[in-house]
Amino acid sequence: MEIQFNQLKTAGSSTPLTIDNWQIAPHQSWAVFSTEGDVGSLIGAVLCDTLPFEGTLNKGDGRIVLVSLREQQKLLEQELANDDTDFLDRIDTGTTVHDLIFDMCSDDTLCDTLIAELDLDHLKNSGFRVLSTGETRRLMLARALATQPDYLVLDNPYEGMDVAHRQSLSAYLGKLAETVQMLVVLSREADMPDWVDNVALFSQGELVEVMNKARWDAHPVIAQIAAQSEQQSDEMMALLRRYQHSTPFENPIFALTDGRVEYTEKTIFTGVNWRINKGEHWQIKGPNGAGKSTLLGMIFGDHPQCYSNNIHIFGKQRGSGETVWEIKKHIGMVSSALHLQYRVNCKALDVIISGFHDSIGLYTQPSIQERKIANEWLDILHMRQYANTPFRRLDYGQQRLLLIARAIVKQPTLLILDEPYQGLDFLGRRLMKRTLEMIARENLSQLLYVSHYQDDELESIKNTLTLVFDDRQGCYVAEVTRAAV
Structure with a gap:
């Protein structure tokens, strides 16, 4: 899937997104590193047509899905709105993990596969509101993958996960990148995956530099911002x-x-x-x-x-x-x-x-x-x-x-x-x-x-x-x- 940003600037958010020129070629996976500003949700919202902008954005007809903390927050609000505790003889812990994934695909085989791959099997009958942060992050990824996207935007996907699950998720995403084009947004230098082709550097919502992965590994931005x-x-x-x-x-x-x-x-x-x-x-x-x-x-x-x-x-x-x-x-x-x-x-x-x-x-x-x-x-x-x-x-x-x-x-x-x-x-x-x-x-x-x-x-x-x-x-x-x- 090819994506081309040109003279793009968003409106309606506290940190505007500004991209003069950025081309993502088909089959490329990119990392975005943000020193200041919440660019992950902004890029995802622009690509998913939920945030107005000026300038031009050319993209294919494929399905683009965003996984972010803000999307997680929206799901929780929906779950709270449907809380039936007052009408039950027990506490309503929310929709089960299985049903939240199945609702996105109506495919039992795909649902069970994602539950197994993302280590959610022991949680499949647990309600959404009793999940830990790391468990919820894996659930949100499973829901996104259940839609079988052509392009996946992951906003800080490792946040909230323990060491073992960060390691297993990194390996999983590396394998997934062979078949699904991805853009992963990071704010920790240690989370930079080996499988990305290129890195886009943002500061205060503005794209300031693009580079290949080898150049990123020697970039001085981390030292510059310490002062x-x-x-x-x-x-x-x-x-x-x-x-x-x-x-x-x-x-x-x-x-x-x-x-x-x-x-x-x-x-x-x-x-x-x-x-x-x-x-x-x-x-x-x-x-x-x-x-x-x-x-x-x-x-x-x-x-x-x-x-x-x-x-x-x-x-x-x-x-x-x-x-x-x-x-x-x-x-x-x-x-x-x-x-x-x-x-x-x-x-x-x-x-x-x-x-x-x-x-x-x-x-x-x-x-x-x-x-x-x-x-x-x-x-x-x-x-x-x-x-x-x-x-x-x-x-x-x-x-x-x-x-x-x-x-x-x-x-x-x-x-x-x-x-x-x-x-x-x-x-x-x-x-x-x-x-x-x-x-x-x-x-x-x-x-x-x-x-x-x-x-x-x-x-x-x-x-x-x-x-x-x-x-x-x-x-x-x-x-x-x-x-x-």
Whole structure:
């Protein structure tokens, strides 16, 4: 399939897409590397005729399909709209994996093949809303392939996947590239696949250079952008120090005794004993589906089984009469689940301010001080021009930066970061990683941190809780490694 962009510029998005001239020849597979800006969804929307543009785009008549975090978000919203929990004697977990794929092709053989190839067989009867982030990413790819596309646009396909699934997906896509033409959009240099023919480099939504894969391997862009992220993170830390305060709590900050989470069909984990003392930072590890997000949700108070477990948090026994808001005011949270739940369309400024009130959206009049601090955050993030832009109109990466600022702005005792960089461009990820490293080093908040990438590990986090599968018990158990005092 041949695609030709000429003097193309989009309208209607916070980051415009600008392509002066770009030709994709038949049978070529391309990678797009974006240093700043959410170009994956934009390119996909242009190719799929869902975003207006100026200029010309010539393409064949083949079927083009986009797989992105934004498309994943749309599917979740559809699933939530169809939630029948109120009419059932059980919680509606959503359409099953099998049915979501079958609906795209009405072909049992193809459906079963994709389920097997993308390691979804053990999840085929699971509802969409109980899947982990990595499991959902594989499901979205299976749904796209079920339509038997001629051209596939993959926007950061490895985000949210554990190491093993990233490796297996890379091999799978390499084989798929022999029969399906692909454009894969990346913001991590380590994710660049060997099987691409050429690389297009974008910055702030503009195509700045095209090159073959060999030239990309020696390109200096990664080193060039490091200085910019260092300057921004220094500014962010100066802001945090200016409004620094100390936590009033003594040990333990949090303790879970013999923790267990189970559903009707299976147990997720059991026998988890975890104590977080004052000043400790923790990384939580484990494969997709191990229950990392579930465990963090029990701390935050959003998981219903937090009240059926023996939990001690901020000096109180959970379920002893405290309100969820008494707990949440000392916790900042960033997660894919929260991002998907943040469906209100308040202004960008109000998203940050909502962090002071632990709300999704803003429903009270903010103080002058809250507005001042939120505007300072927008300045550091280079987003002041979007202060009054509705949250839903921003790019996915811009939304994620706002949600990170929302979590940090009140300098909570516990800062829960469940795959915080998902959807961020290269610069945004460098900026936030360096900032979080300094927050941990200076103990401005205690970090509970999840990332599947070894490159994302923070030097200041010395304690690890790893969820590993126990064949004897048929579920996950916790291995706790505490730093020597």
